[in-house]
Amino acid sequence: MARTRPRPEGPPVKLPDTGRRVLVSGASRGLGRAVARAFAANGDLVAVHHGTRAEEARATLASLDGTGHVLVGGDLADPAGAAAVVDAAVEGLAGGIDVLVNNAAVNLPHPLAETPYEEWAELWRQHVAVNLLATANLSHLVARGMIDRGTGGRLVNIGSRGAFRGEPDHPAYGATKAAVHALGQSLAVSLAPYGIGVASVAPGFFATERVAPRLAGPEGEAIRAQSPFGRVADADEIAAAVLWLASPAAEWASGTILDLNGASYLRS
Structure with a gap:
């Protein structure tokens, strides 16, 4: 039978406003790059994760304000690879992670009527492995460190508007992002006693290189017409919300799923 670890005695240490140690998965470009830059500009230390885009990740690292940031590579679809990424980030960030941003994701088209079964099954496997299981595994690894140190912390998941409105050409993406939202809410309840806040953002369409x-x-x-503002978001707008959800001031937002879609999709 697995041993139950005791909870740390007393309230956890409150997160500082700056100088935190942050791991951003999938930070080689796009939103991950914008998130890494937002934390670095805030005075935090950032571990920039990449899967296969090492050169782009180096460009992200070079663009960050301040010093002490690190580059970590690894395949998050492999549980051992996820553990290696966290170990490297902990080592590079002076012994701990205070904030995890689960941004890495796969989003490949596979409309059912046009996708052969073998391709369909493989694409579903890829989406579940990266979008959902990697998010769950990174969350476990990082949160366990927070619990053992008694420091508290923040987990912020990048979900999607598609989790609510459906993604007819990308059904595995929509389904896994809905699961990520549910995972975040479950963890928000279970990790609150340790001073760990968990929240998700659900962006609509936003501009990236891709x-x-x-x-x-x-x-x-x-x-652009999907939003009554007549435009799409900038990645920096999404990153600003992630930065706030990871802040000490946002503890009471734990469990939230923050819609960031410019009123392009309103849910009850």
């Missing part, structure tokens, strides 16, 4: 051709092409106008 989607720039779509925004510049024929469908760009329709994408």
Whole structure:
């Protein structure tokens, strides 16, 4: 039978406003890069994770304000790879992680009517492994460190508007992001006694290098028209919300799923 670890005595140490140690998964470009920059500009130390895009991750690292940031590579779809990433981040960030941002994700099209079964099954496997299981595994590894140190901390998950409105061409993406939201709420309840806040953001469409051709092409106008503001978000706007959810002031927002879609999708 597994041994139950005792809870630390007394209240956990409160997180500082700056100088925290932050691991951002999938930070080689796009939103991950914007999030890493937001924390670095706030005076925090950042571990920039990448899977295969090492050169782009180095560019992210070079763009960060301040010093002491580190680069960590690894395959998060492999549980051992996720553990190695956390170990490297802990070592590089002076012995601990105070904030985890679960940003790494797969989002590949696979509409059911047009996707052969073998391809369908493999794409579902990839989405579950990266979007859901890697998020769960990183959360366990980082939160266990927070519990053992008695320091408290923050976990922030990057979900999606698609978890609520559906993703007909990317059903595994929508389903796994819905699961990420549910995971975050479960962890928010279980980890609160240790001073660990857990929250998620659910962005709508936002501009990155990856989607720039779509925004510049024929469908760009329709994408911007999804919001009554007539535009899409900037990645920095999403990153600013992540930074706040990871702050000491946001403890009471633990368990929330923050919609960031410019009123393009309203849920009850």
